[in-house]
Amino acid sequence: MDNEKTTIDDVAKALGLSKSTVSRSISGKGRISAETRQKVLDYIEERNYRPNPLAKGLSESKTYNVGWVIPGDDHLTSLYFYQRCLQGVIGAAAKADYDVLITTIGKDDISGLKRITENHKVDGVILGRTLRKDKAIRYLKEKGIPFVVVGSTEEKGVIQVDNDHVAACRELTSILKMKGVKRVAFIGGDTGQVVTGSRLQGFQEGMEDARTQICLDCVNKDRVDRAVEEAVAFGTDCIVCEDDRICQMVMEKLKEMELEVPTDLKVASFYDSKLLGNYKPQITALKYDPTELGKKTCETLMAIINGKKVENRQMLGYEVLLKGSTQ
Amino acid sequence: MDNEKTTIDDVAKALGLSKSTVSRSISGKGRISAETRQKVLDYIEERNYRPNPLAKGLSESKTYNVGWVIPGDDHLTSLYFYQRCLQGVIGAAAKADYDVLITTIGKDDISGLKRITENHKVDGVILGRTLRKDKAIRYLKEKGIPFVVVGSTEEKGVIQVDNDHVAACRELTSILKMKGVKRVAFIGGDTGQVVTGSRLQGFQEGMEDARTQICLDCVNKDRVDRAVEEAVAFGTDCIVCEDDRICQMVMEKLKEMELEVPTDLKVASFYDSKLLGNYKPQITALKYDPTELGKKTCETLMAIINGKKVENRQMLGYEVLLKGSTQ
DNA sequence: TTGAAAGCGCTAACAA
DNA sequence: TTGTTAGCGCTTTCAA
Numbered sequence: 264m265d266n267e268k269t270t271i272d273d274v275a276k277a278l279g280l281s282k283s284t285v286s287r288s289i290s291g292k293g294r295i296s297a298e299t300r301q302k303v304l305d306y307i308e309e310r311n312y313r314p315n316p317l318a319k320g321l322s323e324s325k326t327y328n329v330g331w332v333i334p335g336d337d338h339l340t341s342l343y344f345y346q347r348c349l350q351g352v353i354g355a356a357a358k359a360d361y362d363v364l365i366t367t368i369g370k371d372d373i374s375g376l377k378r379i380t381e382n383h384k385v386d387g388v389i390l391g392r393t394l395r396k397d398k399a400i401r402y403l404k405e406k407g408i409p410f411v412v413v414g415s416t417e418e419k420g421v422i423q424v425d426n427d428h429v430a431a432c433r434e435l436t437s438i439l440k441m442k443g444v445k446r447v448a449f450i451g452g453d454t455g456q457v458v459t460g461s462r463l464q465g466f467q468e469g470m471e472d473a474r475t476q477i478c479l480d481c482v483n484k485d486r487v488d489r490a491v492e493e494a495v496a497f498g499t500d501c502i503v504c505e506d507d508r509i510c511q512m513v514m515e516k517l518k519e520m521e522l523e524v525p526t527d528l529k530v531a532s533f534y535d536s537k538l539l540g541n542y543k544p545q546i547t548a549l550k551y552d553p554t555e556l557g558k559k560t561c562e563t564l565m566a567i568i569n570g571k572k573v574e575n576r577q578m579l580g581y582e583v584l585l586k587g588s589t590q
Numbered sequence: 591m592d593n594e595k596t597t598i599d600d601v602a603k604a605l606g607l608s609k610s611t612v613s614r615s616i617s618g619k620g621r622i623s624a625e626t627r628q629k630v631l632d633y634i635e636e637r638n639y640r641p642n643p644l645a646k647g648l649s650e651s652k653t654y655n656v657g658w659v660i661p662g663d664d665h666l667t668s669l670y671f672y673q674r675c676l677q678g679v680i681g682a683a684a685k686a687d688y689d690v691l692i693t694t695i696g697k698d699d700i701s702g703l704k705r706i707t708e709n710h711k712v713d714g715v716i717l718g719r720t721l722r723k724d725k726a727i728r729y730l731k732e733k734g735i736p737f738v739v740v741g742s743t744e745e746k747g748v749i750q751v752d753n754d755h756v757a758a759c760r761e762l763t764s765i766l767k768m769k770g771v772k773r774v775a776f777i778g779g780d781t782g783q784v785v786t787g788s789r790l791q792g793f794q795e796g797m798e799d800a801r802t803q804i805c806l807d808c809v810n811k812d813r814v815d816r817a818v819e820e821a822v823a824f825g826t827d828c829i830v831c832e833d834d835r836i837c838q839m840v841m842e843k844l845k846e847m848e849l850e851v852p853t854d855l856k857v858a859s860f861y862d863s864k865l866l867g868n869y870k871p872q873i874t875a876l877k878y879d880p881t882e883l884g885k886k887t888c889e890t891l892m893a894i895i896n897g898k899k900v901e902n903r904q905m906l907g908y909e910v911l912l913k914g915s916t917q
Numbered sequence: 918t919t920g921a922a923a924g925c926g927c928t929a930a931c932a933a
Numbered sequence: 934t935t936g937t938t939a940g941c942g943c944t945t946t947c948a949a
Contacts, residue, residue, distance in 0.1 A: 270926055281936045286928060294934055315710050317648045318926030321941045335677060342669045350662060362711050365692040366680060383642050384689050484868055541811055597942055608920045613944060621918055645942030648925050
């Protein structure tokens with residue numbers, strides 16, 4: 264259909280103009296008569312001409328790519344989060360005429376990240392998960408590569424965009440408290456992840472001095488089962504789950520123990536997702552918008568790349584979904 | 591640490607050579623004395639010099655990127671598959687000095703795909719999911735863009751790499767038959783996806799003329815529940831599930847109906863995954879290697895890009911995991 | 918075997 | 934307001 268390889272030169276010649284005039288018309292930079300500009304714009308629109316980003320990038324020392332770096336290991340739950348996030352990232356990137364280069368890293372293996380940066384394939388990087396003592400962060404800092412973190416990190420001086428987990432968890436917790444729960448159990452996951460700490464903090468702030476029982480590092484069904492048993496032995500009237508996956512396992516366990524929600528005890532999750540969609544009663548949970556998170560993060564990275572000042576820490580909102588499980 | 595921007599010119603000057611000599615040393619193309627070549631190689635190794643792929647690409651009309659195109663909608667299960675696949679793709683791409691540009695498409699919205707191709711950001715594309723009457727395939731064919739499909743498509747003349755679903759399902763089915771099942775129910779998912787048809791075909795070939803009941807398009811819990819009820823009413827002694835997600839829902843339903851596996855009836859899944867990891871007894875299932883699939887697919891794409899002839903259809907192997915659920 | 922020079926498609930001074 | 938020209942960093946003829 265349309266010419267495989269039209270160049271800016273072709274356009275210029277066809278219009279009897281010079282390359283630079285065409286270039287200026289497209290970019291909008293520099294002085295240009297509105298008339299000429301429109302003529303060019305119309306022409307390229309009609310012919311579906313697109314400047315070659317490689318050439319553009321070469322001359323501007325830009326790649327027009329951002330790196331999207333996520334863990335390569337298998338966490339079913341977070342995959343869904345990343346996918347939603349990615350939608351936001353791709354959208355925001357496209358708006359700035361950027362594309363998204365994806366790579367995965369492991370806890371100790373950041374070779375994928377090194378590849379795309381050392382090979383000059385990206386202008387900046389978005390880190391999808393961070394750990395305490397994160398190798399990737401160290402590396403990016405040292406190299407002075409622009410990057411933004413989705414989620415939180417304890418590392419100083421890192422630009423991050425996150426949901427306000429502490430505030431959200433605090434709010435849900437204090438609502439539960441107002442509803443009259445007396446002995447509350449918190450079941451949390453991997454303490455190696457920063458978010459676990461934030462959620463616990465919010466929980467504790469919300470509970471103030473009420474009686475609680477806390478069980479962490481419940482990273483598989485067995486651990487969760489044991490935590491639930493302990494909570495029941497403790498005489499809990501409400502189990503607060505750190506995330507959707509844990510909540511799913513908790514619900515399963517309660518069913519096995521033939522305990523009714525919310526009659527025998529209440530259940531709430533600090534993270535809502537599709538995983539929680541099918542329960543009856545529905546689960547009280549905190550709802551975030553991962554796509555929005557991805558979008559904001561990418562916009563922030565774009566700002567950094569374009570040399571703008573950005574805030575060190577941006578917090579996004581949340582919703583508290585009060586459902587039957589805490590009635 | 592290392593120089594932010596060493597160019598081939600810097601290397602040439604430092605070594606008292608010309609750009610072209612350095613270029614040849616690195617690429618290995620053209621005549622070069624082994625001695626000079628080694629000198630160059632040593633130097634760039636030591637200084638960690640990497641040729642700028644944008645410049646390289648510009649002069650060779652290549653981007654050194656492949657596009658990884660997956661659905662943007664929310665299929666929890668397939669996400670895991672894609673992630674594993676992606677690992678293989680990234681690995682194979684890196685070996686050829688390529689990186690992976692990711693984008694998502696919807697059933698009717700292939701704008702993301704158009705973006706990366708029209709903008710000349712990729713040399714070829716890998717399609718992660720295909721539908722019948724796939725818009726993306728149409729588009730890529732029409733534009734003559736090199737692409738490979740992971741999985742199968744009915745479209746003619748499309749290069750595809752897939753697990754041999756038909757053979758695998760046929761084999762598992764006939765093993766079940768040999769084990770003496772008499773009335774078998776097949777519960778399948780979205781008939782809009784090609785793989786559903788392949789699995790059904792394998793099932794039917796394996797069953798030959800035995801009595802079966804087939805229920806398709808079970809895309810949510812309600813549908814699956816009804817299918818299970820019908821199967822039980824039919825007097826089934828074995829339920830065959832098209833994939834892990836359906837199997838999960840089937841197991842849940844059976845629990846609700848207080849039917850024991852394998853005592854009351856047997857259960858098998860045509861797709862194994864982590865989702866099936868926690869059942870007791872364990873589930874008989876077909877196991878594939880998504881990472882290997884991704885790798886092969888990307889290698890095939892690289893071959894096409896480099897102008898090599900490739901087979902139209904490549905089939906990967908499978909494993910039959912016989913577990914307690916069909917004992 | 919090596920070097921000089923042109924060119925890939927674009928941007929950005931600098932001139933006109 | 935527009936055009937000319939010199940790069941961006943690399944590959945690749947063509948000469949030497």
